[in-house]
Structure formats: C-alpha cells, structure tokens
Amino acid sequence: MVSEIPNLPGSQNALLPDRHPQHDLFICDVADAVLKDVMPQMEHPFYSLSKKPETSIRRYEHNGQWLQVTPSVKGLATIYDKDILIYCISQIMAKLKNGEQVSKRVRINTRDLLIFANRGTAGKDYTALQEALERIRGTTISTNIRTGDEEQTDTFGLIDSSSIRRKHGLDGRLLSCEITLSDWVFNAIRHNEVLTLHRDYFRLRKPIERRIYELARKHCGQQTSWKVSLEVLLKKSGSKSSDKEFRRAVRGLAQSDHLPDYHVTFDGQNDMVLFQNRGTMKAAVTEAEAWTGYLDADIYGDARNVAPGWDVHYLEQEWRGWLGENEIVPKNPERHFVKFCQSWFEKRGRP
Numbered sequence: 001m002v003s004e005i006p007n008l009p010g011s012q013n014a015l016l017p018d019r020h021p022q023h024d025l026f027i028c029d030v031a032d033a034v035l036k037d038v039m040p041q042m043e044h045p046f047y048s049l050s051k052k053p054e055t056s057i058r059r060y061e062h063n064g065q066w067l068q069v070t071p072s073v074k075g076l077a078t079i080y081d082k083d084i085l086i087y088c089i090s091q092i093m094a095k096l097k098n099g100e101q102v103s104k105r106v107r108i109n110t111r112d113l114l115i116f117a118n119r120g121t122a123g124k125d126y127t128a129l130q131e132a133l134e135r136i137r138g139t140t141i142s143t144n145i146r147t148g149d150e151e152q153t154d155t156f157g158l159i160d161s162s163s164i165r166r167k168h169g170l171d172g173r174l175l176s177c178e179i180t181l182s183d184w185v186f187n188a189i190r191h192n193e194v195l196t197l198h199r200d201y202f203r204l205r206k207p208i209e210r211r212i213y214e215l216a217r218k219h220c221g222q223q224t225s226w227k228v229s230l231e232v233l234l235k236k237s238g239s240k241s242s243d244k245e246f247r248r249a250v251r252g253l254a255q256s257d258h259l260p261d262y263h264v265t266f267d268g269q270n271d272m273v274l275f276q277n278r279g280t281m282k283a284a285v286t287e288a289e290a291w292t293g294y295l296d297a298d299i300y301g302d303a304r305n306v307a308p309g310w311d312v313h314y315l316e317q318e319w320r321g322w323l324g325e326n327e328i329v330p331k332n333p334e335r336h337f338v339k340f341c342q343s344w345f346e347k348r349g350r351p
Contacts, residue, residue, distance in 0.1 A: 045238020
C-alpha cells in the first residue's frame with residue numbers, strides 16, 4: 001500500500017509553490033471564484049487518499065450515518081480528483097452570487113481548471129485530468145447522509161455524466177468538457193451546504209493534509225478551536241494508515257504548522273488533536289460594504305456547526321426578530337448570527 005503520510009516536512013517547504021501567480025491576468029472568471037466545497041464531502045470520507053488505484057469497497061459509519069463507496073475497475077475517485085468538483089461547485093456559487101441562472105450541467109475549460117487547482121499545464125496534466133474524470137464517473141455511492149431536506153439511500157454517482165472535447169481526434173489534448181452533477185451534490189449547493197476553502201488548499205502536498213484541513217474547516221469553522229481524539233480524526237479521515245503512521249503524520253503536521261487557517265497542536269500523551277483558528281479567514285462581507293440584509297452562504301455552514309440539529313433558516317428568523325425587538329444593528333452580521341446560533345444551542349441543546 002502506498003503511504004498517505006507526509007515525510008514530516010519543514011514549514012519552509014511544506015507547501016507546493018504557487019504555479020500560476022499571475023493567473024488573474026488571463027482567466028479573471030476563475031481567479032475571482034472563491035474555492036467552495038459541499039459540507040457532506042468535507043465531513044465524510046468519500047475519496048481515496050492513496051495515489052495508487054484503490055479497488056476495494058469502503059464503508060464508513062459514524063453516529064447513525066453510513067456511507068458505502070464502490071469503485072470502478074479504474075479505482076475510487078481520489079482526493080485529487082475532487083479538484084474537478086471543487087471547481088464546478090465554486091463556479092456555480094460564483095454565478096449564484098452574481099444572480100445568474102445555474103444548472104447541474106457545468107462547462108469546464110480544462111486549462112482554466114488546471115490553473116485554478118495549481119496544477120501544471122503539460123500534456124501529462126491533461127491526461128491525468130481525463131483519468132480523474134473517469135474515476136469520478138465510475139465511483140458510486142450509497143448513503144443515508146442528507147443534503148438539504150432529502151435523504152439519499154439508493155446508489156448514485158458524484159456526477160451523472162460527462163462529455164469531452166479534444167483537439168485532433170481521440171489522441172488529441174483534452175480541451176474542454178461538460179459535467180452533469182448528481183442531484184445529491186446539486187442539492188447540497190442549492191441548500192447552501194457549502195464552505196469556503198483557503199486557496200492554499202491546492203498547495204498542500206499530501207492527501208492526508210488536504211483531508212485533515214477539510215475536517216478542521218468543517219468542524220472548527222470560524223470558532224476559536226476544535227479538539228478531537230486521534231482515533232476519531234483517523235476514522236473520519238478515511239485513511240488506511242495504521243494508528244502509528246497516522247500519529248506520526250499528525251505530529252509532523254503540528255511541527256511544521258503549515259495547515260491553512262488553523263494551528264495544529266498534538267497532545268501525544270492523551271492522543272488529542274487541537275485545531276486553533278489563525279484568524280486568516282476573510283470576513284464574508286467587509287464593514288465598508290455595510291449590511292445588505294443577506295447572509296453569505298458560508299455562514300449557514302458555520303451556523304450548522306455551532307447549532308447541530310437546528311434548521312438554520314428558522315434560527316435566522318429568530319435572530320432577525322431579536323435584532324428588531326432590541327433595535328440592534330450589528331457591525332458584523334455574519335459573526336453576530338453565528339454567535340446567536342451558538343448561544344441558542346447552548347441554552348436549548350438539540351431540538
């Protein structure tokens with residue numbers, strides 16, 4: 001088995017170089033799109049962390065939720081293959097923010113995607129992209145994890161279909177493609193079950209680093225900190241590594257301290273991992289732009305983190321009513337709303 005574990009890099013060279021520092025000069029639409037991912041894909045281990053084909057069926061269960069991922073003969077979709085879906089989700093969310101119409105079908109300029117994901121643009125990179133598309137299309141999922149108000153219990157794919165346009169026939173370079181997202185993924189987008197990723201996510205060298213960042217972003221969010229046992233972190237990561245290997249990986253991540261948005265502290269004596277917010281996440285809206293009356297989609301995700309089980313849109317109505325009754329105009333409405341949800345949960349617990 002290929003190791004998913006980093007070689008304890010020093011912080012100086014822990015991140016990949018930014019391969020396209022001037023990308024905004026020629027692909028403005030892609031440069032302006034904020035990295036977005038759907039929350040169920042961040043919380044649960046949908047993707048393989050191995051760089052070699054993983055062809056065994058994997059099943060994951062946690063707190064009454066279960067997930068079974070079945071590969072095609074080409075293997076499970078990997079966490080690097082997921083870059084394609086992050087690109088699609090980011091583009092859809094950018095269009096929604098601009099008031100544009102969106103659908104499950106997304107057209108991809110392959111060069112834009114490679115630059116967006118901080119990849120190279122040589123022939124081998126286009127070939128790797130095609131292989132990633134095939135693995136994503138071939139991976140099927142059964143789960144009871146909800147997106148929006150729907151519970152999907154049958155078998156489905158991450159994407160329903162894809163079509164590819166090439167240059168100079170079948171052996172030519174991949175130019176563009178169209179992907180039709182599955183209803184399950186699109187439901188998560190429509191219900192604002194998305195979070196923003198730090199752009200350095202694509203500069204993380206190892207699969208396990210990406211996966212741990214996703215879990216920190218989902219569970220810690222914009223809170224001050226999140227503590228989790230090594231055992232639970234290993235389970236939620238989906239890593240096939242041994243306890244010893246995983247412990248070494250987390251210790252190395254804490255020593256190099258290069259994870260975007262969060263400091264990592266490892267208590268080896270008690271096998272506990274602490275994630276502390278660096279305060280690097282940009283506010284959803286700036287104070288200069290004032291309060292427009294709408295909450296950024298990210299905030300609904302953070303609200304769900306601090307008030308699990310509650311309908312965040314119901315909590316939003318309660319919050320707006322409370323603001324009106326007390327004649328309060330918050331300087332930072334997004335943070336104020338999350339704090340309100342946290343206090344609500346602390347007083348009432350789960351519904």
